[in-house]
Amino acid sequence: MSNYAYLIALVPLLSFVMIVFFLRWKEKLAAGWSIASILASWTMSLIVLIETLGRHGEPLEYFFYLTTFKGINFEIGILIDGLTAVMLMVVTTVASCVHIYSLGYMKDDPRFSRFFSYLSLFCFSMLGLVLANNFFMIFIFWELVGLTSYLLIGFWFEKKSAADAGKKAFITTRIGDLGFIVGLMMVGAYAGTFNYGGVFEKVASGQIPTAVLTVMAAFIFCGAIGKSAQFPLHVWLPDAMEGPTPVSALIHAATMVAAGVYLVARSMNLYVGAPEAAMIVAVIGLVTSFIAASIGLVQNDIKRILAYSTVSQLGYMIMALGLYGYDVGMDPHAHSAGFYAGTFHLMTHAFFKGLLFLGAGSVIHAVHTNDIQDMGGLLGKMKITSVTFILASLSIAGIFPLAGFWSKDEIVAATHGHPIFNIFTLIIAFMTAFYMFRLCFLTFFGKPRDQHRYEHAHESPRSMSWPLAFLGFLAVSAGWVGIPTLHGFSSFVFFGEPYHTSFHWDVMIISTIVAVAGIVLAYLIYYKKSISADMLAEKFRPIHTFLYNKWYFDELYSFVIINPILALGRFLWTFDARIVDGLVNGAAWLTIVWADIKWWFDKWIVDGAVNGAGWIVSQGSGLLRLIQNGAVQFYALFVLGGLLVLIAFKYEDVYVSLEWPWLSAIIIVALGLLSLVAKRTASREAAAETETEK
Amino acid sequence: MDASVGPVFWILAAVTILSGIAVVSLKNIFHCALFLILCLFSVAGIYILLHAEFLAAAQVLIYVGAVAILMIFAIMLTSGLASRTIKQVNKHALTALFACVLFVFVVIGLIFKSNVWNWARVPLPEDNVMTIGKLLMTKYMLPFEVVSVLLLAALIGAITLAREEEA
Amino acid sequence: MHHYLYLAAILFAIGTFGVITRRNVIGILMSLELMFNAVNINLVAFNKFVATEPLAGQLFAIFIVVVAAAEATVGLAIVLLVYRNWRGIETENFSVMKW
Numbered sequence: 001m002s003n004y005a006y007l008i009a010l011v012p013l014l015s016f017v018m019i020v021f022f023l024r025w026k027e028k029l030a031a032g033w034s035i036a037s038i039l040a041s042w043t044m045s046l047i048v049l050i051e052t053l054g055r056h057g058e059p060l061e062y063f064f065y066l067t068t069f070k071g072i073n074f075e076i077g078i079l080i081d082g083l084t085a086v087m088l089m090v091v092t093t094v095a096s097c098v099h100i101y102s103l104g105y106m107k108d109d110p111r112f113s114r115f116f117s118y119l120s121l122f123c124f125s126m127l128g129l130v131l132a133n134n135f136f137m138i139f140i141f142w143e144l145v146g147l148t149s150y151l152l153i154g155f156w157f158e159k160k161s162a163a164d165a166g167k168k169a170f171i172t173t174r175i176g177d178l179g180f181i182v183g184l185m186m187v188g189a190y191a192g193t194f195n196y197g198g199v200f201e202k203v204a205s206g207q208i209p210t211a212v213l214t215v216m217a218a219f220i221f222c223g224a225i226g227k228s229a230q231f232p233l234h235v236w237l238p239d240a241m242e243g244p245t246p247v248s249a250l251i252h253a254a255t256m257v258a259a260g261v262y263l264v265a266r267s268m269n270l271y272v273g274a275p276e277a278a279m280i281v282a283v284i285g286l287v288t289s290f291i292a293a294s295i296g297l298v299q300n301d302i303k304r305i306l307a308y309s310t311v312s313q314l315g316y317m318i319m320a321l322g323l324y325g326y327d328v329g330m331d332p333h334a335h336s337a338g339f340y341a342g343t344f345h346l347m348t349h350a351f352f353k354g355l356l357f358l359g360a361g362s363v364i365h366a367v368h369t370n371d372i373q374d375m376g377g378l379l380g381k382m383k384i385t386s387v388t389f390i391l392a393s394l395s396i397a398g399i400f401p402l403a404g405f406w407s408k409d410e411i412v413a414a415t416h417g418h419p420i421f422n423i424f425t426l427i428i429a430f431m432t433a434f435y436m437f438r439l440c441f442l443t444f445f446g447k448p449r450d451q452h453r454y455e456h457a458h459e460s461p462r463s464m465s466w467p468l469a470f471l472g473f474l475a476v477s478a479g480w481v482g483i484p485t486l487h488g489f490s491s492f493v494f495f496g497e498p499y500h501t502s503f504h505w506d507v508m509i510i511s512t513i514v515a516v517a518g519i520v521l522a523y524l525i526y527y528k529k530s531i532s533a534d535m536l537a538e539k540f541r542p543i544h545t546f547l548y549n550k551w552y553f554d555e556l557y558s559f560v561i562i563n564p565i566l567a568l569g570r571f572l573w574t575f576d577a578r579i580v581d582g583l584v585n586g587a588a589w590l591t592i593v594w595a596d597i598k599w600w601f602d603k604w605i606v607d608g609a610v611n612g613a614g615w616i617v618s619q620g621s622g623l624l625r626l627i628q629n630g631a632v633q634f635y636a637l638f639v640l641g642g643l644l645v646l647i648a649f650k651y652e653d654v655y656v657s658l659e660w661p662w663l664s665a666i667i668i669v670a671l672g673l674l675s676l677v678a679k680r681t682a683s684r685e686a687a688a689e690t691e692t693e694k
Numbered sequence: 695m696d697a698s699v700g701p702v703f704w705i706l707a708a709v710t711i712l713s714g715i716a717v718v719s720l721k722n723i724f725h726c727a728l729f730l731i732l733c734l735f736s737v738a739g740i741y742i743l744l745h746a747e748f749l750a751a752a753q754v755l756i757y758v759g760a761v762a763i764l765m766i767f768a769i770m771l772t773s774g775l776a777s778r779t780i781k782q783v784n785k786h787a788l789t790a791l792f793a794c795v796l797f798v799f800v801v802i803g804l805i806f807k808s809n810v811w812n813w814a815r816v817p818l819p820e821d822n823v824m825t826i827g828k829l830l831m832t833k834y835m836l837p838f839e840v841v842s843v844l845l846l847a848a849l850i851g852a853i854t855l856a857r858e859e860e861a
Numbered sequence: 862m863h864h865y866l867y868l869a870a871i872l873f874a875i876g877t878f879g880v881i882t883r884r885n886v887i888g889i890l891m892s893l894e895l896m897f898n899a900v901n902i903n904l905v906a907f908n909k910f911v912a913t914e915p916l917a918g919q920l921f922a923i924f925i926v927v928v929a930a931a932e933a934t935v936g937l938a939i940v941l942l943v944y945r946n947w948r949g950i951e952t953e954n955f956s957v958m959k960w
Contacts (some may be wrong), residue, residue, distance in 0.1 A: 067836075637881045640793050644800060707868045714872050714895055718879030723887055730891045737872075737898045744865070744905045746919050749926075756926050761894065761933045768887055768937040771944075790881040794874040801870040805863055825916055826923070834920055841927045848931035852938035 012123035019117035030113035042092035049085045057082030079133035082493040087130040094354040097467035098250040104463035122148040134194040153243040162242040172236040176226015183219030200269035217270040217277035228260025231288040241303040245361030254350035271325030282322025289315030293431040317342040340499040341410035348403040352392040355471035359389035366457040377448040384465040388472035397433035397515045403479030433518025441526035709736040865906035873899035
């Protein structure tokens with residue numbers, strides 16, 4: 001099966017084409033086709049996963065050369081190793097759930113088929129990105145997922161905020177992609193190939209100077225910064241929540257935003273070769289994680305809280321990967337959990353965050369608002385949604401024995417030896433537990449704050465609740481493949497040497513205490529109300545405002561980047577209006593004055609010359625106009641003439657050769673024949689024309 | 695002087711040139727098309743002289759069989775043209791004649807003077823057609839595919855253009 | 862080999878003359894075919910006498926034949942369209958696109 005793995009990506013593409021061309025108006029069929037194809041992809045991914053497990057993650061590569069340009073081979077191909085197989089599984093699983101969920105969620109949308117066609121296109125791009133075996137191909141799919149993300153964020157483009165959010169996401173990620181392109185060019189220039197294996201070989205054999213490698217790795221990371229919404233380009237992801245919720249779950253939580261993490265994991269060789277770049281990666285991951293978690297503490301929009309949580313968790317993964325690159329780069333025998341932790345968390349996060357978003361969608365579907373201050377007490381009304389949502393929250397907070405517990409512990413373990421990272425990671429874990437349970441308590445417990453909305457709330461249809469249940473199962477159990485000392489996940493997805501997992505009792509206990517503390521605090525504030533939330537907000541007013549306004553990043557960017565550009569535009573406009581126009585007007589005015597003073601002089605003396613000149617120009621242009629007569633044949637004649645002139649310049653000796661008598665004879669005969677024909681035609685013409693005149 | 699320039703060549707060349715002149719100069723467009731077919735046939739003969747049998751067959755099939763017939767169809771469809779006796783050349787006739795004769799002059803001179811060809815040649819394989827088939831499927835795969843896509847595009851384009859507007 | 866090149870040159874010139882002077886679009890298309898054929902003769906002749914790579918010339922001649930067929934198809938479709946709109950296919954009709 002593995003050698004047919006490209007089908008995993010192509011089946012959704014076929015579905016996209018079918019829907020766009022044939023099933024546009026048959027909504028049921030379009031959705032069915034789309035779901036069937038993603039389920040087919042899922043089945044194939046499962047087979048590939050099993051086969052890869054059988055090979056113990058041994059890489060498998062199939063490719064063919066597309067073309068060669070300046071000595072660089074451009075390939076199309078697939079690479080399957082443990083990382084690819086796991087990513088395939090994650091993407092197709094979440095995508096299948098989202099597809100089925102969308103059946104219910106998008107039921108009454110006028111662009112139902114289009115939505116499914118976009119989903120299929122996204123699946124194709126994302127699976128292609130995962131399967132790619134070289135940097136060139138990953139870049140193409142990278143841009144394709146960006147495009148589908150743009151299309152889906154702006155899916156309800158009648159809403160100005162949605163259209164704007166789409167543009168913001170597209171342009172912001174484009175800034176990162178610019179860096180990615182530069183990185184790719186450096187790869188092409190210094191490694192002479194785009195193939196992962198080829199590039200890594202060059203890096204390993206030390207053929208690329210470390211300085212170049214550092215810059216290259218940092219530029220490639222720029223792509224990840226944009227796509228995975230890392231600081232300072234994280235601003236697009238919360239706005240991207242304007243898209244339909246299934247899209248948020250699939251693209252902006254589980255899969256596409258994880259592509260940056262995947263890219264870093266995939267090019268880990270580069271970071272191992274350039275520890276400084278790896279350190280940059282780690283620091284940016286930590287900073288992002290902290291900023292996003294702190295913003296998440298005070299937001300009120302259910303989807304935005306989840307979005308900041310996503311950014312924060314992505315920062316976690318990237319930090320873990322960066323630390324791994326740094327540790328191993330500094331000491332090749334270092335035993336770091338980073339790579340394992342990052343990829344493992346990528347997997348578990350995809351499941352529980354996809355679940356959280358789908359659950360949020362279910363809630364929004366029921367109460368028609370995004371504001372958690374208007375919800376409350378939904379536990380009794382929406383059993384499945386509430387239970388799965390709370391399970392996922394426990395999982396992300398890191399409570400034993402749910403999926404998040406195992407992966408988060410590994411991330412904490414990966415910070416071993418970096419005290420600052422260690423402390424901040426725990427703080428972030430605390431904040432995560434707190435804001436997730438603030439969300440839960442406000443949404444599902446307590447008294448309903450908006451009686452009207454509460455009464456209309458109801459459990460979502462089965463097409464929506466079943467995917468929730470399935471993802472809920474995964475959010476609980478997906479972590480068990482990584483239980484230490486069982487060597488499940490760690491012996492399958494690894495870099496270099498498989499990581500030997502072991503129980504870090506200290507880490508487990510501390511992180512559990514931290515998580516429980518976060519939950520208890522949220523419980524006290526938002527359920528028991530023994531601590532007043534308003535009082536706290538009042539007490540820490542400046543911090544609260546600062547966080548509530550998302551660290552003023554949007555304002556900062558509009559002040560530092562957008563306003564100067566607008567100001568420059570306005571300045572140029574003013575310059576044009578005042579100074580340039582002024583100059584022109586002044587010149588005109590001067591001319592008038594000049595003319596007024598000298599009019600008699602002009603009239604009698606200059607006029608003659610001017611009119612004369614005008615007459616000459618007019619006559620001349622009349623002649624030139626004849627050349628530009630729009631008749632292509634006339635132009636062709638000039639082309640031929642031009643060719644002759646060129647030949648005459650280049651080979652002036654050619655004309656000398658014409659003295660050979662037999663050559664002349666041929667030419668004379670040809671000339672004679674042609675002129676005879678022409679003459680005959682001309683005379684006939686004249687006759688014909690007189691005839692038609694009659 | 696090489697062996698392939700014999701009486702057959704001269705006859706074919708004469709037919710080609712004369713029918714070519716007829717194509718561009720005759721008044722009746724229908725006759726022009728018939729002479730075009732003759733001209734294309736004799737070019738096919740020249741291909742055979744040059745040991746390009748497959749190309750000769752393709753020439754007859756595609757040009758004579760398809761393109762020329764298409765032209766005749768077009769002439770028939772644009773009714774009344776076949777017998778129209780209007781001026782068939784435009785006002786540039788004399789200038790163009792002069793330029794073209796000069797062109798022939800110059801190019802023939804150029805060819806005569808040049809001796810820069812790399813005469814060390816690879817002999818043509820005996821089984822021309824088979825080799826062409828193999829090359830098309832291996833080395834020239836990409837152009838082959840591109841050309842087929844071009845044909846498809848031309849087909850669709852022609853249908854779209856020429857279709858009668860639906861009421 | 863020179864002889865083939867001479868023949869091609871003459872045929873090419875005849876074609877050019879036709880393209881420049883015909884008033885009828887179908888006539889122009891026919892002249893274009895002549896030019897294509899001239900080029901093909903050159904390619905095949907070079908292929909036979911001076912090629913360093915066997916059959917490359919013939920292959921490209923085949924591609925040219927295909928392209929010429931495509932060009933004729935689209936060209937004639939356009940001719941039909943023009944004829945339907947103007948009841949005539951003289952090149953003067955086409956100059957309305959000048960502006």
